[in-house]
Amino acid sequence: MATARKFSNAILKNLAKAHGEAAFTPTFVNGNWRGPRFSLRRQAELRKACLLTDVDPAAIGMPEPRARKVMQKKPPKGHKQQRLYAQKQAAIQKNLDEMPEKIRQWKEEKDKARSSLPF
Template sequence: MATARIFSKRLLQLSRLQYKAEDFQTSFVNGHWRQPRIGPRRQADLRKACLLEGRDPASHGLPEPKQHKPLRVKPPKGTKYQRNYEERKAKVEKSLSDMPTKITEWKEVRGMRA
């Protein structure tokens, strides 16, 4: 726990009770969804109180805490110049490597001597 928390006597007494799995889950009754009898905040408090007293929360019927999805890391979009930089650089290098042959061809076409 990040901070020390003082729980009320009532909450500590509630943490000693046994609960059913249905108390912590939403239920579909008569075509309508009903909220759980014990909400997520109270569940978290009960779990912390059980851990504080050295008991296993699962033994009292508390469900396992939900696992969070890992964050999706997207590469930065960058500007158009940054996105096309590698392609443009490769194109320039290829053109520079072909330059001597292009120069000789141009001189031949123009009638100049090499």
Template sequence: MASVRRYSPQLLSKLKLKYEASEFSAQFVNGYWRTSKLSLRQQGDLRKACLVHKVDPSVLGIPALPPKKVLRAKPPKGHKADRTKPDRMAKIQAALDNMPNTIAQWKAAKQAEKAKAKPLLPF
């Protein structure tokens, strides 16, 4: 459960000021980077204080929040055996489909080897 947020008088006094858009981001001036007037944490606190006190942040000059990025949905990695299973099964199926030709080649090679080992002369 969220607790009630109490804001300091310093922060609440900032609700009465008007800001320019340049005060909320770093500026490159005369070859140097100038930090923003309010840090991102202070900007967030100021935005929250505006919501609590029902003040529109855009009236004060506070820029709108950038849209949230959509996270890329990555498929789970899983185990390597599970990832490579379709390829292995396809390879096995192709070997089974080609099995009659493989057996015929093996038998022919075996007969040729047997014939080669047989002597030419009968004695």
């Protein structure tokens, strides 16, 4: 940390003694949740004060900081025609590849349906 910080006497006093786990995490007592004695903001201040005063945070009972969640990147949604463009082009190309066979079948069916009578 590049800058010198001044901490209040209350924070420095809390560094001198060990605290229980209940002071840093919510606890379920008699069917009700009780908040921690130190809020997350105060815990961050205590952790910074520990680092600056060379006190181990685990020595005063602080839990390890939680790992941050990794953000998942989603591709942009886009318009429907943009999302389906590749699929549509693949279908068109497939139909073009099959076109000579379709034309041959159509001509055969047309010849079968034609009557032999001249009228």
